[in-house]
Amino acid sequence: MLVSSALISGLGLGSMYGLLALGFHITHAVSNTVNFAQGSAMMLGAVLCFTFWVTFHWPLTLAVIAALGLCAVWGAIVERIAVRPFVQRGSNAWLMATVALGIVLENVVLFTFGKDPRGMPAGVLTTNSVVVAGIRIQLLQLLIPIVGLLLAAAIQIFFRRFHYGKALLAVVQNKDAARLMGIDVERVVMASFALSGLLAGIAGIMVAPLFTISSTMGTLFGIKAFAVAILGGIGNAWGVVLAGLIYGIAEALIIALAGSTYSQIATFALVILALAIRPTGLFGHAEVKKV
């Protein structure tokens, strides 16, 4: 009972970490950079969805679509303002710039949305549940891992099977060659950031009914998701999502057995241990650099 219910909790939260970490994976795969403002993009998804749906009384579908669209735009903005100018100059300062932009967004939300945490109203997905082997599972808890795995599959297929996906991967290997082959490198990189923002938005909207919505809700998620991306091997979409699930389940099990006081110490210690044993991540491959 204790272990199986921890598994359910862990799968749900783990898929969230996985979705956010997929965002890290995508931008890394395409441009060798990552968006450290992922946590704030997740928060933005939840805050916008709540505002459109509850405050403005828009229909839920429209609210979700609008929120996700704006998350994608936010991802593109991060690339344009905080990544491209630095990468063009060969600087690594995008690292700090994306963090800074995330903090700016959090503060803007703090002043506009307010400091008071808000709660998503109950919906079909949270009020209905199924009972499996004596354990009650909310529909939303079932949906979250399914969406996470489907998105990971879609991204993997897109990169491996589709022409445009391969083009994206070509960019990271050799920018100049890709440009010569007629690939619009700037647009491709921007699109990958928009996609990572979109994924974070999906995570935010899905976790919102389980959590409270506030300007700081994404901070810890963002940090954990980055740990997950590294743990999984940031170059491997499946690896990243699996690492998310492993991290989530480990966290839930530690809480169930020892309480949450020790969960962060223990989970991050496990991450460090795993990376000491496998420096490229659990499912990653060492990068081969041809000279």
Add this chain to the structure above:
Amino acid sequence: MWKRCSMLRDLRGAPLWILATAVLLSLAAATAFAADPVKIGHVAALSGASAQSGEAITRGLALAIDEINDKGGVLGGRKLELIQRDDESNPPKGLIAARELIFQEKVAAIFGGIDTPVSLAIVPLVNKEKTLFMGVWAAGTGITRNGANPNYVFRVSAVDDDVDIKLLKYANEKFKAKKAGLMLINNPWGQSNEKGLIAAAKDNSAIAIAGVSKFENNDVDMVPHLTRLKEAGADAIILVVNAPPGAQMMKSRERMGWTVPVVSHWGISGGRFPELAGPTAGDAHFVQTYSFFGKLSPAGERVLAALKKKYPQIKGPEDIFSPVGTANAYDAMHLLAMAIEQAGSTDANAVRSALENLKATYQGLIKTYNLPFTPENHDALGPNDYIMVRYEGDKVVPVE
């Protein structure tokens, strides 16, 4: 606006000497009557997750100050003036605000807010600087029972140790619970209650502690915590936490489909608990010192009427959020003003002695205070002054 414009036009037409006389007269009146105001500080969560608590305390203080000032203030005509600072539920910010109020504003006393960790951070400062501190919400036992001599900290609010006795007794008597599972926030307030609850269980043979689970403010899923307590045989949950994580606990309990009774300390009443917790918010029964529902005392009627007048959005008891903050602050402000009057000055030592030996009886909102404080006891309220309530929609209604 229109009226003011027309008045200005009238004045423009008047001869200059009338204006000059009026200005001179009003200046003279000002110097003759206005002695320095007595500054009262208030450090509480005015923003953030517990912002409602700060607003509720502000309302109680403002009402009491209005009443006192309308009757001419204290010490022969000195008006009370409220100076507020936001601690954002953050102990270092609270401490900085308290320092500023003591050294810059030179306040006569500081009122505290909902957060025990913030109050615990301020207590050593006020005792060192000899400034009165009046707790009106935070219930941590160590706030007033802090070992300092002389002790400048007083409280008109619940005290954890007493609340803990009440919570266990209520869980046993109302829900026939024999084994209580403790869900506590992992901070000094949670620790204060862990000690109190374990001590209370030792003295109450009808109920034992099944297990203790501590969680963090930003824990999303508390199903693992609750499952642990369920496995340990808990037949009631005792909850000690503020509104947002408390709501997380209720949502997790709902997800599990566990209908275990929840008996809570009052932290959950300081924010938007019904909205955050969703449909099961009403399942949590929690402790309060006052409710505006039911038959009110004359003081209750008077304060309710004053609240409606001052805050037009209040139409009835159901519109008063976080009523304990308002009630505790209202009574505490009056007790402090009486002590200043009895001491004949705002000197902290004199007022402290006066509080410890208040000669007059005060017909307050929560009860009639007859020698509320003594040198040994700086808490004006005890277990007999607590009531149990629950949310019904957004309203807080009594269940006892």
